[in-house]
Amino acid sequence: VRQSEPTPDVFAERNHAVTAMRVEIINTGTELLLGTTPNTHLPFIAQRLLRLGLRVARQTTVGDNRAEMTAAVKNALARADILLITGGLGPTADDFTREIIAEILQRKLVHDENLAQLIADRFKKRNIPMPETVLKQAKIPEGARILPNPNGTAVGLVLEHKGKLVALLPGPPRELAPMFDEFLLPILRAHCKNLRPFCRIFRTTGLPESLLEQKIQPLIQKFPQLEVGFCAKIGEVELRIVTENAKIADEAEKIVESLIGDFVFSRGDERLEEVIVRLLTEKKLTLAVAESCTGGHIANRITNISGASNVFLSGVVTYSNAEKVRLLGVSPQTIEKFGAVSEQVAREMAENLRKKSGATFALSTTGIAGPTGGTSEKPVGLVFIGLASPDGVEVRQHLFVYDRETFKFISAQTALDWLRRGLQR
Amino acid sequence: VRQSEPTPDVFAERNHAVTAMRVEIINTGTELLLGTTPNTHLPFIAQRLLRLGLRVARQTTVGDNRAEMTAAVKNALARADILLITGGLGPTADDFTREIIAEILQRKLVHDENLAQLIADRFKKRNIPMPETVLKQAKIPEGARILPNPNGTAVGLVLEHKGKLVALLPGPPRELAPMFDEFLLPILRAHCKNLRPFCRIFRTTGLPESLLEQKIQPLIQKFPQLEVGFCAKIGEVELRIVTENAKIADEAEKIVESLIGDFVFSRGDERLEEVIVRLLTEKKLTLAVAESCTGGHIANRITNISGASNVFLSGVVTYSNAEKVRLLGVSPQTIEKFGAVSEQVAREMAENLRKKSGATFALSTTGIAGPTGGTSEKPVGLVFIGLASPDGVEVRQHLFVYDRETFKFISAQTALDWLRRGLQR
Numbered sequence: 001v002r003q004s005e006p007t008p009d010v011f012a013e014r015n016h017a018v019t020a021m022r023v024e025i026i027n028t029g030t031e032l033l034l035g036t037t038p039n040t041h042l043p044f045i046a047q048r049l050l051r052l053g054l055r056v057a058r059q060t061t062v063g064d065n066r067a068e069m070t071a072a073v074k075n076a077l078a079r080a081d082i083l084l085i086t087g088g089l090g091p092t093a094d095d096f097t098r099e100i101i102a103e104i105l106q107r108k109l110v111h112d113e114n115l116a117q118l119i120a121d122r123f124k125k126r127n128i129p130m131p132e133t134v135l136k137q138a139k140i141p142e143g144a145r146i147l148p149n150p151n152g153t154a155v156g157l158v159l160e161h162k163g164k165l166v167a168l169l170p171g172p173p174r175e176l177a178p179m180f181d182e183f184l185l186p187i188l189r190a191h192c193k194n195l196r197p198f199c200r201i202f203r204t205t206g207l208p209e210s211l212l213e214q215k216i217q218p219l220i221q222k223f224p225q226l227e228v229g230f231c232a233k234i235g236e237v238e239l240r241i242v243t244e245n246a247k248i249a250d251e252a253e254k255i256v257e258s259l260i261g262d263f264v265f266s267r268g269d270e271r272l273e274e275v276i277v278r279l280l281t282e283k284k285l286t287l288a289v290a291e292s293c294t295g296g297h298i299a300n301r302i303t304n305i306s307g308a309s310n311v312f313l314s315g316v317v318t319y320s321n322a323e324k325v326r327l328l329g330v331s332p333q334t335i336e337k338f339g340a341v342s343e344q345v346a347r348e349m350a351e352n353l354r355k356k357s358g359a360t361f362a363l364s365t366t367g368i369a370g371p372t373g374g375t376s377e378k379p380v381g382l383v384f385i386g387l388a389s390p391d392g393v394e395v396r397q398h399l400f401v402y403d404r405e406t407f408k409f410i411s412a413q414t415a416l417d418w419l420r421r422g423l424q425r
Numbered sequence: 426v427r428q429s430e431p432t433p434d435v436f437a438e439r440n441h442a443v444t445a446m447r448v449e450i451i452n453t454g455t456e457l458l459l460g461t462t463p464n465t466h467l468p469f470i471a472q473r474l475l476r477l478g479l480r481v482a483r484q485t486t487v488g489d490n491r492a493e494m495t496a497a498v499k500n501a502l503a504r505a506d507i508l509l510i511t512g513g514l515g516p517t518a519d520d521f522t523r524e525i526i527a528e529i530l531q532r533k534l535v536h537d538e539n540l541a542q543l544i545a546d547r548f549k550k551r552n553i554p555m556p557e558t559v560l561k562q563a564k565i566p567e568g569a570r571i572l573p574n575p576n577g578t579a580v581g582l583v584l585e586h587k588g589k590l591v592a593l594l595p596g597p598p599r600e601l602a603p604m605f606d607e608f609l610l611p612i613l614r615a616h617c618k619n620l621r622p623f624c625r626i627f628r629t630t631g632l633p634e635s636l637l638e639q640k641i642q643p644l645i646q647k648f649p650q651l652e653v654g655f656c657a658k659i660g661e662v663e664l665r666i667v668t669e670n671a672k673i674a675d676e677a678e679k680i681v682e683s684l685i686g687d688f689v690f691s692r693g694d695e696r697l698e699e700v701i702v703r704l705l706t707e708k709k710l711t712l713a714v715a716e717s718c719t720g721g722h723i724a725n726r727i728t729n730i731s732g733a734s735n736v737f738l739s740g741v742v743t744y745s746n747a748e749k750v751r752l753l754g755v756s757p758q759t760i761e762k763f764g765a766v767s768e769q770v771a772r773e774m775a776e777n778l779r780k781k782s783g784a785t786f787a788l789s790t791t792g793i794a795g796p797t798g799g800t801s802e803k804p805v806g807l808v809f810i811g812l813a814s815p816d817g818v819e820v821r822q823h824l825f826v827y828d829r830e831t832f833k834f835i836s837a838q839t840a841l842d843w844l845r846r847g848l849q850r
Contacts, residue, residue, distance in 0.1 A: 033481040035471025036656045036663060039464055042486070046460025056458040058493060059486040061467070068483060075500070126826065151828070174828055231461035238461075288748075295728025296721035299742040303720025304830050306796055308744070314752060315742030317724040323713075323739035323782060327752065357748060371731055405729050 021192055022057050023049060024080035026072055028087035028097060029171055030063035040173050041086045048180060052188060053197030053242065054082070064094035073104055081164055082191070087171035089154035091134040097168055098139065098157070105161050107141035115146065119153045147183040151175045158187055165191050198249035202239040202256055204263040205272065205417050209237045212260060219255045226252055234406055235413035265420055272416050273301040279423040280311035280360075287419070288359035289315045290328055290349040292340065293367035293383055297408045298415060313359045318349070328352050341366050343384050343395045350386030351393045361422075362388040363415045369404045381407060385415045389422060446617055447482050448474060449505035451497055453512035453522060454596055455488040465598050466511045473605060476624060477613060478669075479507070489519035498529055506589055507616070512596035514579035516559045522593055523564065523582070530586050532566035540571065544578045572608040576600045583612055590616055623674035627664040627681055629688040630697065630842045634662045637685060644680045651677055659831055660838035661697075690845055697841050698726040704848040705736035705785075712844070713784035714740045715753055715774040717765065718792035718808055722833045723840060738784045743774070753777050766791050768809050768820045775811030776818045786847070787813040788840045794829045806832060810840045814847060 025045060031037040039061065046056050060076060062068040069088070076083050088097030102109045116138035123130035137153050140146065147156030147169075154170040156179050167184055169176045204212060209232040216239070220228055227242040239256065243249050257264070265272050280287055289298045299315030302308050318324040321335050329352045330345055338344045349364035367383025374380035381401035387394055396418070400410045450470060456462040464486065471481050485501060487493040494513070501508050513522030527534045541563035548555035562578050565571065572581030572594075579595040581604050592609055594601045629637060634657040641664070645653055652667040664681065668674050682689070690697050705712055714723045724740030727733050743749040746760050754777045755770055763769045774789035792808025799805035806826035812819055821843070825835045 030654075031656050032467070033471055033484060034475060034654075034656070035468035035473075035481075037658065038468050042457070043460035043463050046458055050459060056460075056486075057488070058497065059458060061481075061484040063480075063482070072483065174831060229459070231456075231459070233461075289742075291721075291724075295733070295737075296716075296724030296740050296742065297728075299716075299721030300725040300833075303722075303742070303744065303794075304833070306794075306829055308720070309798070312720075313745045314748035315721050315740075315744075316752065317714075317721065317728070317740030317742070319728065319734050319740075320738045326781065327739060327741065356751065369728075369731075373734070404731055408725075408729070 021054055021081045022079060023054050023082045023084070024076040025056055025059045026069075026076055026083065026085045027059065027061045028064065028069055028085065029061075030065075030094070032061050033063045041169075041176060044173070044177060045084060045086075045180065048185065049188075050240070050242075051199045051201070052185075052192060053199070054188070054192065064088060064096075066096060066100065069097070070100050070104065073100060077104065077161075077164065077166070082188070083164065083166045084169065085167070086169045086176060089137065089156075089168060089170045091131070091136055091153070095136075098141065101157075101159070101166065101168060102141040105141065105159060105166070107143060107159070109139045110142050112138050112140050112146075115140070115155060122153055145187070147179050149175055149179055151178060156184065158184070197242050197244055198246055199240065199242045200249060200253050200256070201266075201268055202260070202264045203236060203266040203268075204239065204260060205236050205265055205413055206263050207237065207260070208232075212237050212239065212263070215260050216256065218259065219252060222255065223248055223252055235410045262421065265417060271301075271305075272413065272420065274305050275420055276416055276423065277302065277305040277308050277311055279420065281307060283423065285360040285423075286311050286313050286358075288313045288353050288357040288362045290353040290362060290364040290386075291315060291317050292319065292324070292349070292365055293369045294365045294408050294412050294415070295319065295369075298363060298365070298412045301412060301416070313357050316353060324349065329356065339378065341368055341378055341382060341384065343397065346384035346386035346395045347393055350388035350395075354388035354393075360390065361419060362386075363419060364388075365411055365415060367407075367411060369407050371404065383407075383411045385411065385418065387415070387418055387422070446479055446506045447504060448479050448507045448509070449501040450481055450484045451494075451501055451508065451510045452484065452486045453489065453494055453510065454486075455490075455519070457486050458488045466594075466601060469598070469602060470509060470605065473610065474613075477610075477617060478667075479613070479617060489513060489521075491521060491525065494522070495525050495529065498525060502529065502586075502589065502591070507613070508589065508591045509594065510592070511594045511601060514562065514581075514593060514595045516556070516561055516578070520561075523566065526582075526584070526591065526593060527566040530566060530584060530591070532568060532584070534564045535567050537563050537565050537571075540565070540580065547578055570612070572604050574600055574604055576603060581609065583609070623669070623671055624665065624667045625674060625678050625681075626693055627666075627685070627689045628661060628691040628693075629664060629685060630661050630690055630838055631688050632662065632685070633657075637662050637664065637688070640685050641681065643684060644677060647680065648673060648677055660835045687846065690842060696726075696730075697838065697845065699730050700845055701841055701848065702727065702730040702733050702736055704845065706732060708848065710785040710848075711736050711738050711783075713738045713778050713782040713787045715778040715787060715789040715811075716740060716742050717744065717749070717774070717790055718794045719790040719833050719837050719840070720744065720794075723788060723790070723837045726837060726841070738782050741778060749774065754781065764803065766793055766803055766807060766809065768822065771809035771811035771820045772818055775813035775820075779813035779818075785815065786844060787811075788844060789813075790836055790840060792832075792836060794832050796829065808832075808836045810836065810843065812840070812843055812847070 042059050060072050062072045088095045144157040144159050149155050152175040157168040159166045209230050229240040231238040241252050296317045302312050316327050324330040325332055328349050330348045334344050346364050346366050350362045354362035364386035368374050368380050370380030381399045383398050385396050400407050467484050485497050487497045513520045569582040569584050574580050577600040582593040584591045634655050654665040656663040666677050721742045727737050741752050749755040753774050755773045759769050771789050771791050775787045779787035789811035793799050793805050795805030806824045808823050810821050825832050
């Protein structure tokens with residue numbers, strides 16, 4: 001298995017003890033089975049459910065095919081207590097999840113005039129003529145609860161059937177995710193009200209999973225019954241502790257903080273770049289970035305965050321040496337003497353940008369992303385990261401031997417986390 | 426659904442007509458159901474199968490749990506002609522796919538001495554002591570064909586059972602992918618020797634799916650039996666035509682080119698930013714980008730491509746007005762008179778960066794990414810894109826009403842595609 005849990009068998013048993021509810025997911029969409037679209041719903045939903053103490057027992061993907069979908073829904077419904085179905089709620093001919101569910105659960109499909117009005121308004125607002133077919137989306141199985149969709153015309157639906165909960169969610173991730181969090185989660189929470197797991201999430205960066213596991217051994221020794229899970233992603237390891245005992249949860253949390261607190265950048269959904277924009281905003285400080293090898297990746301992540309414009313002044317992506325001189329005032333002699341990928345150039349990039357932009361902090365990166373361009377002295381994966389602050393400028397050297405995009409991500413992650421630690425000090 | 430097929434039922438039937446073989450995939454691994462690891466096997470395998478004319482009819486994910494896995498395998502085997510199972514071939518206690526398959530297919534698990542030797546050699550070569558448990562991997566169901574694993578100790582296995590083909594593949598993607606291509610594909614090809622489909626892919630941007638569908642109506646009318654599929658992603662619609670007739674494939678391809686050729690940026694895996702780096706490289710031209718609302722997204726995508734350093738000089742992310750003046754020489758009067766989000770500022774950004782950087786082309790973006798910052802005159806989603814070239818500078822205005830990250834992506838996509846068309850002219 002790719003993930004490592006400290007004691008997989010105990011873990012699996014405890015799983016059943018905690019969650020009496022069996023959850024299944026059916027993802028519909030021919031594009032998933034053609035391989036053109038990866039299934040991002042399963043990881044998203046599974047991680048959300050985990051925090052409620054719910055685990056997915058089985059997941060099925062079927063195409064936009066009535067017979068397949070009907071069979072898969074019937075099979076899953078025979079086994080599951082909670083069934084989540086994604087996709088097939090759109091207006092086109094291959095969207096028929098609503099109809100299939102109505103048929104299987106023996107409900108009439110009824111026209112909902114409020115919903116029709118909402119859909120019509122959406123088109124009016126955008127000044128687009130509304131095709132008649134769209135009104136199909138206003139038909140809902142009798143007795144279904146509606147989950148509003150702020151980002152599209154397809155609402156979600158929740159039905160109860162013989163004590164089972166069936167939820168239909170739209171296929172596009174940017175419609176599903178906010179609907180799930182805002183409207184479905186409270187319903188699931190109420191439905192599983194006997195489950196009161198206390199889940200604490202610690203998102204860390206800067207330590208590999210194995211070292212993190214070593215560091216939290218005292219916690220595992222103190223609470224051998226505590227569920228402790230690790231999830232290693234690129235440039236991040238998430239630590240999860242789950243227990244049904246509130247006091248143990250609080251105490252375990254304090255122990256985790258004392259053992260690995262410095263490495264924890266977030267306690268939930270907040271991304272590293274969000275933490276930085278929030279901290280800069282709270283402290284009324286500003287940032288500028290001078291990127292060579294990360295090529296705009298840092299600026300892009302920072303500007304993904306709403307509110308970035310208040311704290312982010314500018315980014316400069318200087319791929320050519322000439323532009324390092326022109327835009328950042330790096331000395332041509334420094335480049336010639338030490339090379340563009342050097343501690344000295346990283347230092348000048350950060351220092352000069354901080355001065356010129358007037359930002360409180362300036363980050364810089366220069367390195368060899370690869371796959372070509374490495375030498376024995378300066379191999380692919382080498383990167384110098386600079387941080388200029390009111391306290392002066394410092395440069396750190398790292399070696400991240402990965403493919404090009406992963407290299408950029410980890411270099412950026414390291415730079416951003418360095419800044420975060422400075423801001424949280 | 427995210428993808429729409431013009432005539433889904435016909436499509437589904439034709440699908441069965443083309444591929445007499447029903448393929449199912451079972452992905453095993455608790456990490457997939459915990460949401461910690463995305464399922465990359467399904468897209469990889471599905472795309473490989475498509476080229477053989479094989480489609481996946483259903484995909485199931487189960488955890489490392491004997492009862493679940495046994496049930497899922499039995500279910501799938503009752504329906505499928507070809508069953509591919511990934512994961513659970515490792516040496517640890519939660520790896521038991523081999524045993525379950527042996528039991529279901531009523532084969533003995535036999536020790537394979539050659540295999541044991543290969544595994545032992547692998548450890549010897551790496552100078553690691555071999556745990557006894559690893560030899561579990563030398564036990565194979567009687568009559569199984571072995572798929573060598575150049576990247577690990579877990580070999581793949583292929584069994585035939587009542588005319589059905591069952592293949593077991595290792596979980597780690599870097600072990601599965603080469604094994605699939607080198608050893609399983611030839612077996613599948615031989616197993617399905619009657620299928621010879623011709624598949625053509627056209628990746629487009631700039632037209633919504635519905636308009637694209639309209640535009641290719643003449644093709645559908647000319648070849649009503651042709652399989653025509655659409656896959657709409659954010660900022661991109663992929664058109665796929667499949668036929669068993671080589672002449673029809675060639676003729677259809679020409680018709681598609683004549684109908685929507687301008688909108689096609691790629692015919693396969695090549696991404697839009699790759700096309701641009703390739704075209705700039707071929708023509709020995711260079712690019713610089715001045716980004717406001719896209720915030721480094723364009724630079725980031727361009728620099729994801731190996732070889733970008735030869736054609737990409739610099740990017741400037743000017744979030745503050747002061748930095749637009751300092752780094753790009755935009756006139757403060759222009760900003761004051763027309764606002765930072767204006768045709769005039771986009772023009773000066775592109776024009777000035779092109780002059781100062783010496784690049785052949787300069788792209789600029791200024792807009793309102795939202796969710797805040799919109800006014801009735803300049804709403805969220807408004808963007809001005811500038812393109813400065815040896816022919817002069819032009820600015821186009823768009824309105825992309827989406828969430829912040831999608832807005833950035835589509836603005837960047839539009840800018841890059843404008844440049845692509847210029848480069849392909």
